[in-house]
Amino acid sequence: MGRVTVENLVKRFREKVAVDDVSFEVNDGEFLVLVGPSGCGKTTTLRLLAGLEAATEGEIRFGERVVNRVRPRDRNVAMVFQDYAIFPHMTVYDNVAYGLRSRRTPRALTHRRVMEATRKFRIEHLLWRKPRQLSGGERQRVALSRAMVRDAELYLYDEPLSNLDAQLRHQAREDVLALHEEKRRPSLYVTHDQSEAMALGDRIAVMRDGRLEQIGTGHELYERPRNLFVAFFIGTPSMNLFDVELRLEGERLVASSGAFRLRLPDEMRPVLAGHVGKRLRLGIRPEDLHVPRMAPFPVNQENTLRGVVNVIEPTSAGSTTYLSTLEAEPRDFVATFKVRMPSTYLDKEVPLAVNARNVHLFDPETELSLLHGA
Amino acid sequence: MASESEVRAVQESVAVGRTAVAAPRLSGRRRLESWLFLLPAVLFQLNWGWYPLLAAFAISLTNAQFRGPVQFIGLDSYVRMWDDPLVAQAFKVTAIYAGLSIVLTFLVPIIVAILLMEMPRRAMRWMMILWFLPLSSIASTMLFRYLYNAQYGLFEWVATQVLHLPPQPFLNSSTQVNFWLVFPGLLFFGPGLIYMATLQGIPQSYYEAAEVEGAGFWRKIWTISLPRMRPIISMMLIFALIDSSQSFEQQQIMTGGGPGGASRTVVLYLYDLLQYLRYNDATALGVYLFLVVMALVVIYRVFFTDDPDAPQGRLGKLRSRHGGGES
């Protein structure tokens, strides 16, 4: 019953199409993250769901109920705004109690709810302060508490962590998830940060220019991106992309560029048969490039890519290495290793083993994936 | 030399090994600078604010004669004014006038401004043009004197011909006169523009958050618009108080204080005293008025915090603990 459905939603501001034929559902208890670059229509989508904007076309349903014409106050949604929109002239207590008082909740119940929520988010000692006397993290927790005190049908979050520093953000993610665990209602969370999306979402919807590019679990998006945009947007560091030509050399399917010749697995032949002789975009995730003697697969000339090391960045997991290809016009690419790369490799030419099973191929025109179709 | 001592203070604290140096107190030079910045304002205030006030106070303690020697007569003028029944009446008239004027020309524009903001943009622009016609106050006061005229005024015509009421006395009635004196102020609507500018400055997201939280029209006004307007309302209220308690022009032009002193305000009476060359009495009356207005402003200031976002005062704490329920 609690599922929220969006069907062919369109929002136009004069000529500007902010949301362009978007359809998705948020299941009961699901935490869906809407991710995409700035200006792609995420906030507009949330505002449409909250009722703060009227849809130009399409339908929004809460359960079976079509809510397109329902006012925000009657939709019973809770929303955490990007700038929190807590009222600066009210105490923390009054801010958190605002929604319950608007709905004429009995005073004792209001009080109990406010106390519960503020205790949960560790601001119960700040109840009589005004927002100006609070830190950014505390303000954010006031906004979360305000969403928490009510039993809404849908919880909306508009980049609630983007104004926090890295340290606080981690704790705040836990807080958001704690709220969701408690309520178990449909939740839609907006962010431009794909790593936040990966960390939080049951499912993730990727948006670009008002359109929904792909929706699925973090794994699905990472392993089977449907197009170039999703492939490049999901994952840090981003996927490496190379222009290649697809050739059939005897029985062997080869992706060839000025810098390397990569043999593709035989299983790919049926899918790629129609593209032999064409120019394609080859995608290799940074972690699918290995130090040859540590590669978990046999290494030979046909799956080796050579590059010059430009920068080595130690990380907690090992190292991130920035290289460029050996060709007339070198291309930069990135590899992440599970080991520390000694700095003696700087400016040296190194061979890297490519895990050809995990590569991606895209049509340069349509940008659609050839391996992971719709 | 001042900066030297500052440097030494810093060196000392570093030498002791304190890492967090307490904010240095304002050095002599900085204090001098801040006085220099204040100087124009202070001079201005002394010359046009305090000097006349003190001079008036000094005059009120003398017999204030042009001819003959000036004599110190102490509080005689104050006692005489205190016992003067016309003074009591003037204060009463002023209070009535100020009360009416605050309700009509201070409260009404707030309500109108809030309602105007809810109107469609186009309608709002037209309303604003109508409300904010730049009218000269003396000229329009003269105009109103004719409008109120009992024989051929527009108001009389509306009352008798349109509303079919018996002929109305308007300015000739001691019960109505103060209302009709205030009434033109309603049409000027000057403060309305300030309120609307303030309303436009309130972030839209407050209203949106309130809507999502289930607030309706009145609740949004009560919990967001009015609190956000508080500093400006507070300022305008003090202006209105000071302004209306010194009201004089309208009465002078339209009624001359009549009928029977029913519109003779304190300042108008003061003006009358000056006409009779009773300078000492007039200044004493002026000092009384000053004290009353000052007392009102001070009382208001004590009980009212301008800044809606400031930490709660004692009053606010009490209120929210009561509203907040019992823990």
Ligand SMILES: Nc1ncnc2c1ncn2[C@@H]1O[C@H](COP(=O)(O)OP(=O)(O)O)[C@@H](O)[C@H]1O
């Ligand atoms: N009220 C509006 N009027 C006109 N254009 C708007 C309005 N709100 C948003 N837009 C436009 O719609 C697009 C999507 O905006 P938004 O949903 O805020 O993006 P995001 O939240 O993903 O950064 C942007 O190009 C923005 O300029």
Ligand SMILES: [Mg+2]
């Ligand atoms: Mg946004």
